[in-house]
Amino acid sequence: MASFTLSDLEATIRERARSGDPDSWTARLFAKGMDKAAQKLGEEAVETVIAAVSKDRAGVVSESADLLYHLLVVLGIADVSLDEVLAELERRTGQSGVAEKASRTQPG
Numbered sequence: 001m002a003s004f005t006l007s008d009l010e011a012t013i014r015e016r017a018r019s020g021d022p023d024s025w026t027a028r029l030f031a032k033g034m035d036k037a038a039q040k041l042g043e044e045a046v047e048t049v050i051a052a053v054s055k056d057r058a059g060v061v062s063e064s065a066d067l068l069y070h071l072l073v074v075l076g077i078a079d080v081s082l083d084e085v086l087a088e089l090e091r092r093t094g095q096s097g098v099a100e101k102a103s104r105t106q107p108g
């Protein structure tokens with residue numbers, strides 16, 4: 001099991017964003033702003049979907065890594081922490097699966 005965590009990556013992204021290093025992809029993406037970062041996130045999502053439906057296992061691993069990285073960049077630009085997202089996921093574990101499904105399928 002990998003010892004590297006998404007929190008580690010979030011910390012690296014924050015540090016690189018602050019660095020303004022012209023050689024840093026992260027710093028360059030932060031400088032370009034949300035539209036470009038969100039576009040990259042969308043591209044990586046599509047590439048992950050293509051790998052998945054193509055049953056390209058190595059591609060799913062690689063594209064998922066790109067996807068998670070770019071999601072954390074978008075969260076960073078949006079000033080949303082990974083912890084806030086995890087708290088939302090944790091909150092959902094407290095909900096009944098049946099009640100949750102029913103609320104999602106209710107119209108309006």
Ligand SMILES: N=c1c2ncn([C@@H]3O[C@H](COP(=O)(O)OP(=O)(O)OP(=O)(O)O)[C@@H](O)[C@H]3O)c2ncn1[C@@H]1O[C@H](COP(=O)(O)O)[C@@H](O)[C@H]1O
Pocket residue numbers: 012013016023024025026027065066069
């Ligand atoms: N995990 C990543 C990571 N995943 C993907 N990428 C970059 O995301 C880019 C996306 O690749 P694409 O082929 O889609 O895009 P491209 O063709 O290079 O660019 P476009 O012309 O499409 O805009 C690549 O340039 C990758 O280097 C990443 N860049 C950085 N990291 C992490 O961030 C850390 C800091 O990196 P720097 O900010 O570059 O110092 C690294 O040590 C890694 O841990």
